[in-house]
Amino acid sequence: MERTFLMVKPDGVQRGLMGEVIARFERKGFKMIGCKFAQATEEQAAFHYAEHKEKPFFQELVDFITSGPVLAMVWEGDDIIQLSRTVIGKTKVHEAMPGTIRGDFALHTNRNVIHGSDSAESAEREISNFFSEAELANYKKLI
């Protein structure tokens, strides 16, 4: 079983897309194990986007992600990192296919509704940025 970090970004929150995003992942069959409505700090944003530190749009990313509340979530499922990126759609909005979250809702690459981890290493770092292990649910006792 794999875990990933998903985050409805400030544009998605302000456009009322939190329920839509959650519904798509629930319908796919994934399990939410953590959920936090939060305002990211500058430090959290910089840590979250550490791999983009040298990119020209890094400060724009940090400013945007701290500009309003986000919905930070941890989801669990087989191959969820790869599969959730298929549900989300490509980063560049002109490449995001209809039927994906970005394909259906995003108009601009820097306002693309949702973030999803791109590797197991990123997922662990991004999860630890918003959640402690004690805050994550455990379904293993369910029948």
Ligand code: CMP
């Ligand atoms: P995300 O999946 O959150 O990961 C990195 C983000 O950088 C990406 O979504 C985009 O929102 C953003 N991004 C990628 N390319 C650009 C760009 N050229 N200008 C601004 N933001 C970008």
